[in-house]
Amino acid sequence: MSLKEKITDDMKTAMRAKDAERLGTIRLLLSAMKQKEVDERIELDDVAVVAIVDKLIKQRKDSIAAFEQAARQDLADKEKAEMAVLLAYLPERMSAEEVTAAVQAIVAELGAKG
Template structure:
């Protein structure tokens, strides 16, 4: 079992003991998503795959917050924000913009990319380094701006 998955399972037990119903609900959602992927693909997830699932869940919550806010449903947006906070506790600390700039610059230099057509090469190098630590949408915008 991956260390991250074990930590999430331990946190579920702690939330049960402490009677933290909201936190427990989010942790159960996370574990259900992990279990679903393991069953579907018949694999044991490693930490990188768990981070990928957590990132996807985080993106879904952020999209929902935007939609709820646009529809003036602050009650539902607040629930999603609470879920985002719990999910973020399992992600590594985010990269600063300077660190992200440095990673992108190095990847561009390593690949020798000069145009937006070569963006895939750069993303291929950058993605493993920033998984769980940066929003890939922002990363791709940064790369696109650099190669334009």
């Protein structure tokens, strides 16, 4: 199942559960995806969807900082909730130790020195 299909299924699940907050965030994501497809006349793959999710998360982080600076904690909390929903669609990131181990394995495989 592609990421795009998973997001659509999650939207249907949120509709059935009457989870308005989650549904709104998922619809926002689907709207951004559809806009990208229409603008560029392409079919999005998982990599493009992850890029859109990253962009939306960055927007949420910027909004949270601005709202907290303006003492609008209610709006900051709403943005944090949206960001939590969006984070579920990102692939798991590698830890620093995992990256180091992978690089060392590649270096050993290639026999590189220095």
